[in-house]
Amino acid sequence: MKKHKKYNIETLILLSPFLIIFLIFGVFPIVYSFFMSFTDYSGINPHYNFIGLSNYIRAFHDEVFLIALKNTFIFVLGTIPFTTTFSLLLALLINSKYLPLKDLFKAGFFLPSVISMVVISTIWTYLYSANGFFNNMMKLFGMNALGTSWLASTKTALLSIMIMDIWAAIGYYTILFLAGLQGIPNEVYEAASIDGASKKQIFFNITLPLLKPTLFFIISLNTIRSFQIFAEIFTMTGGGPSNSTQTVVHYLYQTSFRQFDMGYASALAYILMAIIMFFTIIQKRLLRSDI
Amino acid sequence: MKKLVLVVLLSMLLVFAFGKTKITFWGFMLDDESSAKILGEFMKENPDIEVEYVQLAWSNGFDKIVTSIAANNAPDVVELGNTWVANFASQDAILKMDNYASKVKDKYFGWDSVAYNDHYWALPWLLGTRALFFNLDLFEKAGLDPNNPPETWEELYDAAQKIDSLGDDIYGFGMCAGENFSPWQQWFLPAVWGNEASILSKDMKKSLLYSTKVIETAKFYQALSKYSLKTKQADLAKAFGEGKLGMYVSGAWDISGIESNYPNILFDVALLPKPNKWSGYHASFAGAEVLAVTKQAKNKEAALKLIEYLLRSDVAMQVTKLVPSVFPSVVGADKDPWFEDHPMHQVFYEQNKYAKPAPSHPQWFKIQQYLTEAIEKIVLENGDVENTLRYYNLKIQQLLNH
Numbered sequence: 001m002k003k004h005k006k007y008n009i010e011t012l013i014l015l016s017p018f019l020i021i022f023l024i025f026g027v028f029p030i031v032y033s034f035f036m037s038f039t040d041y042s043g044i045n046p047h048y049n050f051i052g053l054s055n056y057i058r059a060f061h062d063e064v065f066l067i068a069l070k071n072t073f074i075f076v077l078g079t080i081p082f083t084t085t086f087s088l089l090l091a092l093l094i095n096s097k098y099l100p101l102k103d104l105f106k107a108g109f110f111l112p113s114v115i116s117m118v119v120i121s122t123i124w125t126y127l128y129s130a131n132g133f134f135n136n137m138m139k140l141f142g143m144n145a146l147g148t149s150w151l152a153s154t155k156t157a158l159l160s161i162m163i164m165d166i167w168a169a170i171g172y173y174t175i176l177f178l179a180g181l182q183g184i185p186n187e188v189y190e191a192a193s194i195d196g197a198s199k200k201q202i203f204f205n206i207t208l209p210l211l212k213p214t215l216f217f218i219i220s221l222n223t224i225r226s227f228q229i230f231a232e233i234f235t236m237t238g239g240g241p242s243n244s245t246q247t248v249v250h251y252l253y254q255t256s257f258r259q260f261d262m263g264y265a266s267a268l269a270y271i272l273m274a275i276i277m278f279f280t281i282i283q284k285r286l287l288r289s290d291i
Numbered sequence: 292m293k294k295l296v297l298v299v300l301l302s303m304l305l306v307f308a309f310g311k312t313k314i315t316f317w318g319f320m321l322d323d324e325s326s327a328k329i330l331g332e333f334m335k336e337n338p339d340i341e342v343e344y345v346q347l348a349w350s351n352g353f354d355k356i357v358t359s360i361a362a363n364n365a366p367d368v369v370e371l372g373n374t375w376v377a378n379f380a381s382q383d384a385i386l387k388m389d390n391y392a393s394k395v396k397d398k399y400f401g402w403d404s405v406a407y408n409d410h411y412w413a414l415p416w417l418l419g420t421r422a423l424f425f426n427l428d429l430f431e432k433a434g435l436d437p438n439n440p441p442e443t444w445e446e447l448y449d450a451a452q453k454i455d456s457l458g459d460d461i462y463g464f465g466m467c468a469g470e471n472f473s474p475w476q477q478w479f480l481p482a483v484w485g486n487e488a489s490i491l492s493k494d495m496k497k498s499l500l501y502s503t504k505v506i507e508t509a510k511f512y513q514a515l516s517k518y519s520l521k522t523k524q525a526d527l528a529k530a531f532g533e534g535k536l537g538m539y540v541s542g543a544w545d546i547s548g549i550e551s552n553y554p555n556i557l558f559d560v561a562l563l564p565k566p567n568k569w570s571g572y573h574a575s576f577a578g579a580e581v582l583a584v585t586k587q588a589k590n591k592e593a594a595l596k597l598i599e600y601l602l603r604s605d606v607a608m609q610v611t612k613l614v615p616s617v618f619p620s621v622v623g624a625d626k627d628p629w630f631e632d633h634p635m636h637q638v639f640y641e642q643n644k645y646a647k648p649a650p651s652h653p654q655w656f657k658i659q660q661y662l663t664e665a666i667e668k669i670v671l672e673n674g675d676v677e678n679t680l681r682y683y684n685l686k687i688q689q690l691l692n693h
Contacts, residue, residue: 042382043357043361044357044360044361044379044382044384045382045383045384046363129522129523129525129526129529130520130522130523130526130529130530131460131526131529131530131533131535147520147521148468148469148520148521148522148526148671149469149522149523149526151469151523152468152469152470152521152522152523152526152671153469153671154667154671154672157469237469237470238470238471239471240469240470240471240663240667241468241469241470241663241664241667241671242663242664242667242668242671243660243664254656257353257354257357258353258656259654259656259657260357260378260382260653262361
């Protein structure tokens with residue numbers, strides 16, 4: 001017992017450099033911004049007043065925030081199913097015995113994950129521009145091109161960012177799925193094929209259930225990441241046109257750093273946190289792994 | 292005796308070590324090379340002052356300034372965009388400059404760029420504005436006189452229509468859309484000003500978006516949009532360079548951009564058209580780089596000395612030669628022989644006289660967003676002008692009432 005305690009103190013001492021940094025730069029800002037969400041702190045003027053729940057109430061009367069919330073949900077619901085399905089399919093393809101040049105495919109699909117989102121966004125902004133790749137392709141196939149940038153029209157802006165985001169995210173999740181697939185022991189497949197299971201049966205009764213932990217990890221990671229979408233919006237549209245691509249994190253950035261409303265922005269951040277937490281818990285329930 | 296010598300030596304060391312006043316200057320315009328040269332000369336003239344320069348980027352410079360002020364670690368002198376002055380002034384983050392400004396008021400242009408609440412909060416350093424770019428070839432092809440660019444809205448509309456009819460992928464005019472700032476800067480709000488109207492009342496308590504003259508301007512703008520390519524600023528410049536765009540409004544930075552990227556395009560610049568021959572004026576949007584001293588500055592006197600130096604015609608002209616999209620705010624800077632070799636830049640210098648900054652309101656960031664939304668509804672979605680303006684007039688009014 002005594003020895004155990006000593007071990008704990010030693011661990012703490014050895015961990016202390018990290019713990020101190022984590023407390024100062026990790027925990028403190030989180031707690032401090034929670035406190036700030038009950039004030040009218042501007043961000044650059046040191047004086048502030050305690051205003052209770054006003055910021056939280058204000059958020060639900062703020063038209064732009066509600067639009068941002070709606071857009072964020074559209075983004076999350078519109079990208080996650082595609083990203084997950086495509087990356088699973090790609091992983092299965094790369095994992096199959098018949099595909100040559102596997103490493104080339106792995107590297108190729110993973111490449112976008114290595115490049116900064118700002119760089120990707122800048123390149124795609126050109127692809128989407130008025131006489132960019134996509135409009136030219138439309139013309140080539142005899143369709144009516146938009147005559148404007150895909151990002152400048154309220155009808156296509158959010159969709160365009162979603163398409164780009166799916167493209168950019170797939171590679172990373174493919175690698176995660178691939179790791180999950182390769183973690184399934186070969187004996188299970190061998191046993192199944194000896195028992196005469198069809199490919200479809202193998203996939204739905206063996207591969208998919210055994211992939212559940214990976215699937216849960218990927219979906220929750222993807223949910224959190226998608227709810228926090230920022231760099232793409234910041235670089236490509238700035239929330240426009242007419243707020244059609246305004247998202248929660250981008251809006252909270254604008255309220256804090258452009259409108260000097262740090263208290264309100266902190267409240268928005270906590271609302272977003274609550275939403276993300278809610279969805280992660282639901283996903284955990286739905287995808288509970290029994291293995 | 293030995294002790295005395297030691298004391299003297301030590302105090303001399305202290306004087307040498309701490310004798311220099313050290314100030315920090317955060318700016319956007321100067322790069323490493325030019326700051327070393329320009330600030331080096333300043334330090335030669337003022338051997339007791341040492342300046343440390345930090346170059347900011349447009350993408351995150353504003354955030355850096357805000358964070359530094361919040362962290363109580365602000366630079367002494369900071370270069371601000373003129374649309375930010377009201378923000379920082381209303382938060383009491385920069386010093387009032389009334390005393391200094393009253394002494395030098397006649398020497399510089401651009402004072403409304405630094406005014407907020409009847410006080411001056413910074414000094415105008417470099418001014419930039421927008422003018423009309425037009426393609427000489429397309430003018431000729433459409434039967435227009437390239438030596439007589441449109442001077443009035445009607446002439447502009449007429450020219451846009453004629454050029455637009457030249458082909459499917461040829462557009463008469465370029466209108467900014469799908470971005471945060473350019474839709475109202477280039478050129479809706481200046482057109483409203485040119486029409487001798489305004490979107491906020493003088494005391495900034497009333498929104499005037501739903502008024503006869505603004506409606507008139509918006510209707511003209513919507514009509515013009517039918518012959519326009521409506522997209523982002525960068526797309527417009529590209530289309531213009533590729534010879535697909537007759538006219539568009541942009542800043543002097545596009546002169547060198549087009550000349551180097553599209554050497555085959557023949558183009559010229561002109562003052563922005565005014566509503567008609569007998570009324571209104573060639574209004575344009577004024578961007579300005581202004582210099583402010585932060586409230587947290589440790590050495591206010593040295594900071595002012597640096598600003599005084601940077602404002603000097605010869606020093607500011609050095610920046611213009613490096614970045615030929617901004618011009619010194621000093622009256623008479625166009626006497627510099629550089630302008631003779633750069634006639635298009637001369638037009639911009641001339642246009643500066645009709646240029647106005649955005650209204651100096653701490654809520655401007657939000658107001659301009661509403662304005663952008665309204666313009667995009669009108670030109671991108673062909674929304675009903677009066678209904679749209681009435682709706683956004685109300686929204687802006689709500690903001691002003693707060």
